Amino acid sequence: MKPLVILFLLLFIHPVIGQEEEPRYSAVAVEFMTAFNNEDYQAVFDRYDQVMRESLPLEQTRAVLGQQIRGTMGDILTMEFYRRQGPAHVYKTTFASGVLDILISLDGTDRINGLYFTPHQERQEQAAQVLERNTTPMRLPFDGEWFVFWGGETEARNYHMANKNQQYAYDLIKVANGASHTGDPLKNESYFAFGEPILAPCDATVVLAIDGVPDNVPGETNPIHLTGNTLVLETPSGEYILMAHLQEGSLKVGKGARVSRGEVLARCGNSGNSTEPHLHLQLQNTRDFHKATGARLYFHRLLANGEPRESYLPVKEDFIEHIE
Structure with a gap:
């Protein structure tokens, strides 16, 4: 990997004042990721304060972000708040070809007055638990009858x-x-699943929320943003539920939100590595999809092919529907 140019124009350092992400930083991080992936370096430059603009003119911004960072690392897949450094926020940023920490500092008017790119340094964390199946009772994350296109243990x-x-x-x-x-197969709106409400399968906390990934034209895929618009929920038992390929702009909850069983969280979409509108649903032992081990996801009570079932693991070609 080529060495990275480090931009560090932070003008002040204060003691750490907590580890929660500020909403204004979250908004700027989303804006930065969108502009970076669209190669819209003018938009990044426009967010700079005056000192940053003088220190890192537009052409240099294009060279550093476009040629050196994006040319080496590819698109940004996710930016996750990781920690604070003084008032600045550090984001664990997963690119197509690696992971960096991006430090962003904002002034009082939400202008960027500091950027800092370094290789990601993982903090020591407990090893992820071994998870065979869920212990938390789950409902299906939708109402009405759906079809299991892929599912089972083989x-x-x-x-x-x-x-x-x-x-x-x-x-x-x-x-x-x-x-x-029905109708035009090249329109997402033609698919019965597209736009359908996706519900919380249990009481949980949102630990990852990704939005802003465009829905694909059916038949095309986006292998860069594998899961597309995504929610990951953590149950009180430390089990993680991932729901992927959600509709762009449909997420109703963000990271840190506490959700209740049956609450509408988003809508079914066709974003990410997906050829047609559908819901990818899985249970995993950690928040990070790339580091996770999948586990069996059983549902507390449902109809499977018209028959009531309890503690059931659906399989391919089942028609399933939630019942109380």
């Missing part, structure tokens, strides 16, 4: 089984008359 029924971090995952769609859509 590769024949569930191609996710080939990947440890996705094993036992589900791909779920809606069908009518044997098809998942």
Whole structure:
């Protein structure tokens, strides 16, 4: 990997005053990620304060962000608040080709007066728990009847089984008359699942929320942003539920929100590595999809092919529906 130019124009240092992310920093981080991935370096430059603009003119900003950072690392997949350094915020930033810490400092008018790129240094954390299945009672994360396109414990029924971090995952769609859509197959709105409400399967806390990834044209994929618009929930038992490929702009909750069983969280979409609107749903033993080990996700009570079932693990070609 080529060495990275480090930008550090932070003009002041104060003691750490807590480790919660400030909303204004969250908004600027989303703006930065969007502009970076769109190669809109003018938008980044426009967010600078006057000192930053003089110290890092537009052409130099293009060279550093475009040629050196993006040319080496690729698109940003996620930016997760990691810690504070003084008033500045450090984001663990996952790129297509690696992970960096990006420090952002803002002045009193939310202008960037400091940027700092370094290789990510993981803090020592407890090893992720071994998780075989959920102990938390779960409901299906939707109402109405859905179809299990992939699901089960064998590769024949569930191609996710080939990947440890996705094993036992589900791909779920809606069908009518044997098809998942009607009308123009190149429009997301033609698919029965698109825009359907996605619900919290249990009481939980949102530990990751990604929005702003465009929905694909059906048949195309976005392998850079694998999970697309995503929510990860942590149960009180320390189990993690990932819901991926959500509709752009549909997330109703953010990181840190406490959600209740059955609460509408987002809508089904077609973002990320997805060829048509569907919900990718999985249970995992840690928040980070890339480091996770998948586990069996059983549902407390549902209809499967018209029959009431309890503590049930759906499999490929099941028609499933929530019941109380």
